[in-house]
Amino acid sequence: MTVYVYQTFDIKQEKFVEAFKSLEKIVQYRNENYSHHIKLLSPIVGPDYTYVLLSEYEGLAEMEIQNKKMFDDEEYKEIFTPFFLEMMVQGSMSTSMFRKVKRNSGKPVEKEGKEKD
Secondary structure, three states, X not given: XXXXXXXXXXXXXXXXXXXXXXXXXXXXXXHHHOOOEEEEEOOOOOOOOEEEEEEEEOOHHHHHHHHHHHHHOXXXXXXXXXXXXXXXXXXXXXXXXXXXXXXXXXXXXXOOOOEOO
């Protein structure tokens, strides 16, 4: 079951250029060194300094394994810690988790919700 982790956070305006470069390094490092995929999403509408990290894992167990690896990785902590402490607005991070919806039969569903034969 695919699991998506959706993390929103605000970047300090005075650290915008530095923060964006740091986020690009974080995304690149995680995609190259761990068994999950992560994307950086920027706002189209809404608050200009609110960004999103969208991570995709094979399942909850894989998410736990990858998170343990990340936070045991000194090189990753050197990349992530300055961003977290100096460039992100403290208290602005919010994390949500979602799973991919999968239908059991794969058969088309009629308007009334009945499966077609």
